[in-house]
């Protein structure tokens with residue numbers, strides 16, 4: 001009976017809020033390019049814009065979202081997978097108001113989660129997604145089956161790179177793979193982080209876009225660039241969220257422009273599409 005009531009409530013809310021739910025995956029070819037700090041600060045800015053944001057820490061075995069938010073969550077995805085907790089019980093509310101689903105650091109087995117368990121996590125999200133406007137998925141760095149699948153299931157994927165040639169090369173690689181598999185209208189875009197040279201960032205975007213167009217006939221979006229800001233490193237060291245404490249810092253100003261560009265991209269169709277895409281398109285990737 002209670003289940004029936006919950007179900008009809010869910011359907012009611014779904015009907016009322018069917019168009020403005022977006023899933024945005026954030027990924028990178030190389031580690032250490034600023035992906036997690038980008039995710040957390042983006043969440044804060046989107047929240048300031050009035051969006052109700054949830055972060056899924058999908059960097060399953062090397063989770064960092066809790067560290068950037070300076071939180072010590074009690075439960076994490078491991079508790080969900082072992083059946084000890086349900087999805088509602090593992091959502092952690094940070095002091096910044098941002099809610100997140102923590103992964104579990106140091107559990108190697110989580111890095112190569114079998115497809116069934118990845119599906120289980122994503123299916124569990126169905127019970128809570130109606131409460132949010134935006135879900136940000138912080139994936140792990142690099143090319144793995146679960147990263148590609150999280151990206152393909154999203155409405156938008158943001159690839160974060162730095163101007164460092166190895167980071168650029170790795171971001172080409174991940175953009176190429178995602179574009180190849182992207183048969184739907186998932187919007188793929190690039191952010192160049194830690195650059196003091198806007199022209200250089202645009203050159204990196206143009207070069208990436210040209211390669212992708214050549215290989216897959218598709219284009220990628222340019223969401224913008226973020227300057228190197230010593231305050232960001234300080235915020236990580238001293239465990240505060242930069243965009244909250246220093247909204248006028250270089251990093252915060254640039255990220256606000258990037259956040260608007262991401263929101264202004266293609267509007268998602270129906271929120272239900274996320275789940276349909278997961279169920280229909282969760283694929284076994286074969287890398288050549």
Ligand SMILES: Nc1ncnc2c1ncn2[C@@H]1O[C@H](COP(=O)(O)OP(=O)(O)OP(=O)(O)O)[C@@H](O)[C@H]1O
Nearest residue numbers: 031032033034035036037141194227228229232233
């Ligand atoms: N715009 C920036 N200006 C200055 N430093 C930055 C900037 N962005 C990120 N950093 C620095 O880069 C480091 C790595 O950031 P972060 O942990 O967010 O990267 P990541 O890509 O998520 O790493 P991993 O792949 O290991 O999870 C941080 O210590 C931070 O100080």
